[in-house]
Amino acid sequence: MSSALRIAELPQEADTLEFGRRLGAALRAGDLVLLDGPLGAGKTVLARGIAAGMGVTGRVTSPTFVIARVHRPDSGNGPALVHVDAYRLGGLDEIDDLDLDTDLTEAAVVVEWGEGLAERLADSHLMLRIRRRPDDVREVALEPHGESWDARIPELLGR
Numbered sequence: 001m002s003s004a005l006r007i008a009e010l011p012q013e014a015d016t017l018e019f020g021r022r023l024g025a026a027l028r029a030g031d032l033v034l035l036d037g038p039l040g041a042g043k044t045v046l047a048r049g050i051a052a053g054m055g056v057t058g059r060v061t062s063p064t065f066v067i068a069r070v071h072r073p074d075s076g077n078g079p080a081l082v083h084v085d086a087y088r089l090g091g092l093d094e095i096d097d098l099d100l101d102t103d104l105t106e107a108a109v110v111v112e113w114g115e116g117l118a119e120r121l122a123d124s125h126l127m128l129r130i131r132r133r134p135d136d137v138r139e140v141a142l143e144p145h146g147e148s149w150d151a152r153i154p155e156l157l158g159r
């Protein structure tokens with residue numbers, strides 16, 4: 001599959017939630033997922049779907065004051081989700097202060113607005129770029145970085 005074909009079309013919010021759910025169900029501790037896209041693209045909606053798929057507690061919101069929030073597994077095992085909104089982060093020092101590399105040993109980390117900062121945390125990560133088309137349909141392009149993601153993409157796309 002060429003990288004150009006790794007695009008999912010998400011017409012409704014429910015489709016974005018479902019896409020996130022499928023991704024979340026496949027996530028493991030140590031996974032880093034970056035969500036890119038303009039204001040209102042649907043990054044938080046996607047993160048909400050991921051949380052549902054992981055079966056973690058707590059409402060996923062666009063945090064105003066909190067930069068990172070930990071969502072623990074609802075029951076028993078499975079990794080926690082650390083949801084980060086890096087919009088207000090000043091730079092590399094501030095992201096280092098969050099100790100996300102420690103989180104990555106036991107949690108999956110999902111970062112909005114993390115490009116240029118968060119990919120330093122793990123060579124291998126999944127970049128999801130969300131685009132809002134003029135007809136309001138969201139297109140999400142999946143960019144795997146590192147070998148393991150390459151192999152996991154077909155499953156995430158349900159193919």
Ligand SMILES: Nc1ncnc2c1ncn2[C@@H]1O[C@H](COP(=O)(O)OP(=O)(O)OP(=O)(O)O)[C@@H](O)[C@H]1O
Nearest residue numbers: 010011012013016038039040041042043044045138
């Ligand atoms: N197909 C769709 N997928 C996702 N969201 C959609 C879709 N269609 C409409 N929406 C609406 O678009 C908005 C997306 O908001 P969301 O907070 O997820 O964006 P965001 O990318 O996190 O923005 P921000 O950069 O401000 O954090 C929601 O109000 C949602 O209801």
Ligand SMILES: [Mg+2]
Nearest residue numbers: 043044062112
């Ligand atoms: Mg958001």
